[in-house]
Every structure is written in C-alpha cells, then in structure tokens.
Amino acid sequence: MKQAWLAALLVLGTTPAMADDAADAKAYQKSRAAVADLTRIVAPSGIQESYKTAIGGIDQWLYVRGQDKANPIILFVHGGPAAPVIPTAWQFQRPIEEYFTVVNWDQRGAGLTYRDNAPEKVAGTLTVARYVEDTIEVAEHLRKKYGKAKVILMAHSWGTVPAMGAALKRPDLFYGYVGLGQVISTRENERISFDYALAQAQKLGNQEALKDLQSIAPYPGQAPITRERIITARKWPQHYGGLSAYRSESTYYYGGPRLSPDYLPEDVQTIDQGNLFTLGRLLPEFVTVDYSRVATFPVPVVMFLGRHDYTTPTAPTEAWLRQVKAPYKQAVWFEHSAHMIPWEEPGKTLVSLLRYVRPLADGKLPD
Known part of the structure; x- marks a missing residue:
C-alpha cells in the first residue's frame, strides 16, 4: 500500500520524500476522490448506479x-476468470458512456460478488454452463429494469466463453455480439502463445525464459494444462508484449484498481482472491472450450482484434470469422494493441463501437 500512496502523491504533484504515513493516506484518499469526481455522471438524463441483485441463486x-438513459445498453462480460473490469473502467470507459449505457458485472467468484458470497456456496457452481446462464439472467434483468427490447453483448477474454454461449442459446436478447480477445479454441490459443514466446526467447537469447518454457514443453502437448503450467506459459508471451503491446509489464492495469472510486482499498484484494478461487475450479473445463465448429452464429458479430495479442491469439478467431455464417460479421483490427484493446486504444474502441455496433441497436446493418 505504501507504493500506491506514493504513486498517488505523484499524481497530486506533491513531494513524497518527507511525507509520513498519515499524509500518504490523506493524499491517497484525495486521489481516489478526484477520480470519482471526474467520472461522476452529472447529466440530468444520465444514470450512475451500483447495486447487487439476485442472479443464479446468489x-x-x-x-x-451512461450520460443518457435513452441510449442502448452494452452488457460487458469481463475476463479472467475473475478479473472484474469495474475497478479499472475509469481508465477508458467515460467517452463510451456518451453514446451507450455501459453495464459492468462482477461475475460469480469475482470482485465484490466474491466478497459478498460464502465460498462454500459458490465453489460447486463454477462451471461454464452456469456462467452462460448467469449472462442470460443479467441480460433479462437489464431489459426488464431499464425497459429495453435487447442489449448489446460485449465480452473480453475469458468472458467471451460464457458470452458466446449466451448469444447462441438466447439470441433474442441481443442486438449483436462484440468479442475482444476472443477465445475460439483454448488449446490452440495456448499453443500459438507458447510458440511465440519461445521464438522471441530464442531470438533474443533469453536463457531464463528458455529454461522456463522448456520446463513445460511440449505445450500444451498431451499433459494436463494445470494452473502452474498455464502461469508459466503466460508469463513470457506477456513479457514480450502479448498482453499490452510494446510493453513488458502492464502496471497501468494491475495498479489501476488502487485509484478506483468504486472499490474501497480493502476490496482491491478480492481481485487476486477471486482469481485464485475460480481459476483452478474452472480450468479443466476452460481448456476444452472449442467454438471452431460453430458454423452459424444467430446475431451480428463484430470481433475487435489486437494485432499483437498473444494472450488470446487472433489466428483462431480470424479463421472462424471467415467461415461462420451470421446476419452480419466484421473484423476490426487494432494495430497498436495486444490483449487490452479498450485500455490501449480507447479512441479507436469508441469509434469502432459507433461505426460497427451502434447501428445494430437502431435495427440497421453497418455500412
């Protein structure tokens, strides 16, 4: 926490050299308050709500x-598992809220939902099918509460797994589907990601990386994809810019929740706790996910593709999008992004949503 307070002091423009803990804490609170004030919805037509509701028995x-309740709703299904976007939405979402009402949701086992439910009540429910049903229930709740005929379904990384399942099962709920860091085949993603890291390590003579990667080779191979193997496999592709383009680290993202106006400082720890709680339980099923045989998709589909994404590599998504039949389909490339598209290219994210997605809510196909 000391490190976060010092970062907050720098944001405020004060000098931390002589600051004591009390001053650090005060500056930290002021930093969070400044973010809260910046992101506060003040338009009379707007909406800003944070609440919990019964979904899937918990x-x-x-x-x-959003700045105008009349705008179409985007339901954003976060990644992870258990990587809630609420504590970092302040970094990129505000411009989108001028044209859409955006709903973020802490899934079961994630963030504030993890905090407020006894683990023993939730542990046995952590299945892909349950997350699909949760997504459907959230969409139905939003339609009823806010008087909308349908919502736009948008998902990132792990979240694309239950979101695609929901769109396939209940297309009547959705104007369209937007995938970012799309998972089509988990095993194929893991293979491509590993091969990229290995090639980079060999090219640059990184002996530490080579030792790590060779310790789990062949990957994924026929051995089980355990939590330990997948962590090792993800470390080096991300180091070589496969999570955030041109960056070996993503401090902006991992440190972002500390300044969140929507997570108390003590809530930030639920992010790692939720990840530990969910990943091991979901992993055996997650690694079997394969949407490559889905030949027909029932709603318009738009894929946002990070050119440098080696966390969920784009090749399987490209191949799937070429062959799938859908009412409308579009690939949008983000040339300066890897896996974290809205954070890395927020301007193009907004422009692309307006060009390719907003017309769907108006009953039109984009040009």
Missing part, C-alpha cells in the same frame, strides 16, 4: 453508467 454486483 447476489451479484452490477455497475451501470
């Missing part, structure tokens, strides 16, 4: 923001 947290 209380789950929703975070609803």
